[in-house]
Structures are given as C-alpha cells and as structure tokens.
Amino acid sequence: MKSEFPNYHKDIVIDGVAVAAGEHKQINLNIAKLPSRTSIDTPVFVYRSEKPGKTLLLIAGMHGDEVNGVEIIRQLISKELIIPKRGTVIAIPLLNIYGFLNFSREVPDGKDINRSFPGSKEGSLASRVAHAFTNEILPHIDLGLDFHTGGGRINNFSQLRCLLAEGKNEEYARAFAPHFIINAKLRDKSLRNVAQQMGKSILVYEGGESQRLNRAPVKEGMRGAVRLMHHLDMIDKEDMLKMRGADRITEPVILERTSWMRAKFSGLFRSFVRNGSMIEEGQIIGSLTDPFGELHHDIICKQRSHIVAINHQAVVNQGDAIFHLGKTS
Numbered sequence: 001m002k003s004e005f006p007n008y009h010k011d012i013v014i015d016g017v018a019v020a021a022g023e024h025k026q027i028n029l030n031i032a033k034l035p036s037r038t039s040i041d042t043p044v045f046v047y048r049s050e051k052p053g054k055t056l057l058l059i060a061g062m063h064g065d066e067v068n069g070v071e072i073i074r075q076l077i078s079k080e081l082i083i084p085k086r087g088t089v090i091a092i093p094l095l096n097i098y099g100f101l102n103f104s105r106e107v108p109d110g111k112d113i114n115r116s117f118p119g120s121k122e123g124s125l126a127s128r129v130a131h132a133f134t135n136e137i138l139p140h141i142d143l144g145l146d147f148h149t150g151g152g153r154i155n156n157f158s159q160l161r162c163l164l165a166e167g168k169n170e171e172y173a174r175a176f177a178p179h180f181i182i183n184a185k186l187r188d189k190s191l192r193n194v195a196q197q198m199g200k201s202i203l204v205y206e207g208g209e210s211q212r213l214n215r216a217p218v219k220e221g222m223r224g225a226v227r228l229m230h231h232l233d234m235i236d237k238e239d240m241l242k243m244r245g246a247d248r249i250t251e252p253v254i255l256e257r258t259s260w261m262r263a264k265f266s267g268l269f270r271s272f273v274r275n276g277s278m279i280e281e282g283q284i285i286g287s288l289t290d291p292f293g294e295l296h297h298d299i300i301c302k303q304r305s306h307i308v309a310i311n312h313q314a315v316v317n318q319g320d321a322i323f324h325l326g327k328t329s
Helices: 067-078 097-101 125-136 169-176 191-197 215-231
Strands: 012-014 017-019 024-033 039-048 055-060 088-092 143-150 154-162 180-183 201-209 253-255 257-262 267-271 284-289 296-300 305-311 321-327
Touching: 012 039, 017 024, 024 125, 039 097, 055 067, 055 215, 067 088, 067 143, 067 201, 067 215, 125 191, 143 154, 143 191, 143 215, 154 169, 154 215, 154 321, 169 180, 169 201, 169 215, 180 305, 191 201, 201 215, 253 305, 253 321, 267 305, 267 321, 284 321
Parallel strands: 055 088, 055 143, 143 201, 154 180, 180 253
Antiparallel strands: 012 017, 024 039, 039 088, 154 201, 154 305, 257 321, 267 284, 284 296, 305 321
C-alpha cells in the first residue's frame, strides 16, 4: 500500500540545519542585524515524530505588538502540548522580533510583513523577513495556523479566518472549533495568499487586542490548536484532553461577510453590548458624546448582526472603526 507521506523520513532543512524524523530541534533563523551589529535571530522550534504524518505550522508575532499569539505558542511549547505522535510541528512564537522590541506592528522601516510576501532577499527589511519565511519554512508544511489580535485598540472576539471554498479549509476550521469562522478573501502580498499559491492552507486565528494578554482568547487559541492536531491524527484524544476545555465544542457560527460601523462624530465612545453577541435591527449598541455634555448620539444597529470586534478606544475621531459586524448571509 502506497504511503500518504512517502518523503516523510527525508530531513527537513531550515537555514542549513537538518532535522531528521524523531528529532526535536530549535533553529535560530538569521534575518539581519540591529544597527549595533547585534544579530536578530528568529527561534524556530521543530518537533518531528518517528511516525509519518502531516506537517503543521504554528506562527505568531508577525505583527510585533500582537502578543496573545506569542503567548498561545509559548504555553503550547512550555506545556508540551504540541509534541506530535505522528507528523511534524514547526512552531515560531515570534516572527517580528523588531516590532516586538519596539511595541510596534511593523518593522523599523514602517512596513507590514504581512503585506510583503513572498518577499525579496534584496528588498526592504519586511520583505527580507517575508523572503526568509517563504523559502525556509513554507516549503516544508502542509498547513498552518497564523495567530493574530486586533490592531490598535480593536478587541477581536475569538475567530478563525480563511477562504472556505479553498481545499479543506472549512474542514480544518470546523476542527479548530472557534466561536466564529469568517469566510475571508485573500489579500495581495499576504502570507495566506502566497501560501495558497504554493498549495498550502493557512488559517488565521484572531483573538483579543494588541499589547494585551487576554486570557480567554489565549486559552481558546490553545484549545483550537490541539483540536486541529487531533483532527489531523497528529496526537491522540488523551493528548488533546491535556488542554483543559478542548473537548467542550460548540457549533461555530459561519459569517459570510463582515463590515465596519464607523463613528459619525468625534468624541467619547461607549459600547453597550458584549463582544461576540448577536444584535438586532434598531438596537442601541453604543453612544458618542462630546466632552462638554452638549452632544449625545445613539449608535443604532441597522441590520441583525454578530459583533466580532469592538474598539476599546475611549476617544474616537470621525470615521474611526468602532464595531466590526458579521452576517451569516
């Protein structure tokens, strides 16, 4: 009988370091140096089982200020929850070291790594990071989980984003079992886009807000990762259950489209609804006021929707995104 993974026992080589089946290694992927000549290396953790199986990527910290994803992978590594019985896990807790050091979404040149794929060896710093990742990591994987949070003060309710019609994305998303699954189009020069061109599936998990450690979305991200590993037959059920709550699964809400509700006026913003809740047409979901007690504007829902994100900024400007709304059809 022909094996599903005929090349599994070949070494995985990352930045010149070979990892054989059955080995666990940390590889420091060199990208560039700081102006002080200090090398900036991205740690890559590779866990390979002797037994063949899928190769799953876990990556976080593409935006340096989004620490929930870093914490998700840190805990998964620390608690030894992602050591596979079959197959390989490649875990990168923090890709954008530069942004992490500077509490910044971008790298020092102001560019977004997730808008720089597939990158160039001779390009901008963001492009070089993307190039190293595209060439050293992506060729080895079958699918991946990319962990993010909301940008700025946007708090994303736990959600998974992918193009549902592509390959087995819907199957994988349902196995992860988040509260929301968002059918999200591909964006040019994003990791998801270049991975699809290479025949790989990347699912994006969003939970919480930047520069915060939000316990609930961190735990939900961890549960989703081990659920997916169990679905892929990389770990057994008893391994999955080492993550408390991984067996508590509810049917995900699939959202076919989303839109932003924006502030009609500048001022103080208050939300009256819980993140992740269902809101009805005509419901007052928040208010905008001026600082002087003269202006009061009720924010009214125009269509039955799910709230997938809320802006936690107390003072907003006209046009700022304040609620992210999802619809099932």
